[in-house]
Amino acid sequence: MSSPENPTCFYCSEYAKVVKGYPTNFASNDEKSFTPRCFLHWKFECSKCGVMTHFNGISWCSYCKEFTCLGCVEEKIVRKKFLAYDYYYNIPCNKCGKFNPALDFAEYNGTHPFQIKDLQSEEQITVWMPNNKEEIESQEINRKISGLERILSLGIHRTVERLETLDDYTPKSTWDKLAPMYVNLIHEENEYYHQYIILPELYRLLDVQKDEKILDVACGEGNVARYLTRSGAKVTGIDISKTLDYAIEREEKENLGIKYSKLNAEKIREKFEKSSFDKVVCNMALMDIEDYKTTIQQISFVLKENGIFVFSITHPAFASPTCRRLRIPEDSQRNEDTIGIFLDYFDERPAVYTLHITDYGYDMTFLTFPRPISSYLNELTKNNLVFREMSEPKASEELVKKFPRNAYLYDDIRPGFLIVKTMKKSDF
Ligand SMILES: [Zn+2]
Ligand SMILES: [Zn+2]
Ligand SMILES: [Zn+2]
Structure with a gap:
């Protein structure tokens, strides 16, 4: 879905390396950066504090219809291999206290608010649905996605x-x-x-x-x-x-x-x-x-x-x-x-x-x-x-x-x- 004016979303491209047929949306945010991002992989507004937070640090409660960011509550770490990662944050809802995964894991699990139709995307993006987890080609951790590897890949460095x-x-x-x-x-x-x-x-x-x-x-x-x-x-x-x-x-x-x-x-x-x-x-x-x-x-x-x-x-x-x-x-x-x-x-x-x-x-x-x-x-x-x-x-x-x-x-x-x-x- 990328066009000459818009680069491909960094996260979509990374996930496409491990998930067969993952749709790569164009980036409408942060386009000039090393990590241009699509609307799905951008920021969401915390219902409690109003801070726009990266999708990997905010959770959605489908009972309360609330976003809760890491800054408002005490998150937990859950070690599990998914997509390009080996852990995710579990973030309790600021209203009911139920733990919900941050949106990166929610998307992998099929509970992202766009996937369960709790919310409508404001922009034309294709949302992946994990109907069949066999589509995931590899559970190998893709280190390229980490900040360190991304930066090291930019120039020559001592091995x-x-x-x-x-x-x-x-x-x-x-x-x-x-x-x-x-x-x-x-x-x-x-x-x-x-x-x-x-x-x-x-x-x-x-x-x-x-x-x-x-x-x-x-x-x-x-x-x-x-x-x-x-x-x-x-x-x-x-x-x-x-x-x-x-x-x-x-x-x-x-x-x-x-x-x-x-x-x-x-x-x-x-x-x-x-x-x-x-x-x-x-x-x-x-x-x-x-x-x-x-x-x-x-x-x-x-x-x-x-x-x-x-x-x-x-x-x-x-x-x-x-x-x-x-x-x-x-x-x-x-x-x-x-x-x-x-x-x-x-x-x-x-x-x-x-x-x-x-x-x-x-x-x-x-x-x-x-x-x-x-x-x-x-x-x-x-x-x-x-x-x-x-x-x-x-x-x-x-x-x-x-x-x-x-x-x-x-x-x-x-x-x-x-x-x-x-x-x-x-x-x-
Ligand atoms: Zn994306
Ligand atoms: Zn907050
Ligand atoms: Zn809740």
């Missing part, structure tokens, strides 16, 4: 895959593969995020003093270890991946006195004694470590009393995989065309995502173990590591001037990283 098992990816295998590219990307002088956003704050919180013994957990190719050594500390670096080979190679050339060991961050106790370090640092690695609880426990073990532990991670709330960035249009070079989209913050399943590094022309696949901020902080407390300071680094005015496309309307409006400083208090 994030959640894993149920670690059969195909492990932190070691992922980092072994990443090693040559990562070393190329990260070496001290030219990686924007490390040089300008993360490391200045990490070093400020670490406040390194001459001759301090520092353990660099998951030290990678060693850029933090080298900086701390040049600042006068005695540094030991551990890592399990091939990135460590680059650190060792470089140490052989530069002879700074850094000790490196191929050691899993979850097995620190196997190699180091209790209270053997003044400070421990873990730069951009704890979110990539599967068993962060054991790692934190062992870090606490090797720290001296009043020793300092500082770690940096990708921000659990504002960075991937919890928050995805999307550009519309995808090739726009202005940062105001970028939006952040939130996914499930509490989903702790491992995630794999691929970054395309434009400057080098290669793809880097990362494995990460997302967890809420509270999980980290509570684990520290459990292990006698007392919270001292937190930093969510923000791009400065100077950085915005120097790197406008990186920093402006991006690193100056939301933190991409979280840095935490703790102090070890005595065990007992």
Whole structure:
């Protein structure tokens, strides 16, 4: 029923994907939006408060001939698969209190006021009748109908895959593969995020003093270890991946006195004694470590009393995989065309995502173990590591001037990283 002037109703089109022969009415409301809507799928006026309410938030009582909106009464949620959804609202009538489903489920059930002829449509629309539920082709939930999927479908975005098992990816295998590219990307002088956003704050919180013994957990190719050594500390670096080979190679050339060991961050106790370090640092690695609880426990073990532990991670709330960035249009070079989209913050399943590094022309696949901020902080407390300071680094005015496309309307409006400083208090 769509005409050149009128687009097809968004809801009619979505329902037509799951119901054989569902009539697609033209949209006479919201025509210029992403979700133009027909009269049937528009708004209805609540008999109590008079507010025009979306059809999925208002119910019809055929006894009282009353519409009741969600805002006037206390609705209930009913979990049931129908059309493109897996639940609906049950909304009590404001007069008699009888629960009636919101109009999206009512239509599926054949009790919509247009279907039972309680009301006459003001516009020419074809109303579907569920005479035969076999017409419903699929009960699959059509995720495209959700706001998130609708928005993600508008532009290019980073694909994030959640894993149920670690059969195909492990932190070691992922980092072994990443090693040559990562070393190329990260070496001290030219990686924007490390040089300008993360490391200045990490070093400020670490406040390194001459001759301090520092353990660099998951030290990678060693850029933090080298900086701390040049600042006068005695540094030991551990890592399990091939990135460590680059650190060792470089140490052989530069002879700074850094000790490196191929050691899993979850097995620190196997190699180091209790209270053997003044400070421990873990730069951009704890979110990539599967068993962060054991790692934190062992870090606490090797720290001296009043020793300092500082770690940096990708921000659990504002960075991937919890928050995805999307550009519309995808090739726009202005940062105001970028939006952040939130996914499930509490989903702790491992995630794999691929970054395309434009400057080098290669793809880097990362494995990460997302967890809420509270999980980290509570684990520290459990292990006698007392919270001292937190930093969510923000791009400065100077950085915005120097790197406008990186920093402006991006690193100056939301933190991409979280840095935490703790102090070890005595065990007992
Ligand atoms: Zn419609
Ligand atoms: Zn109302
Ligand atoms: Zn009623």
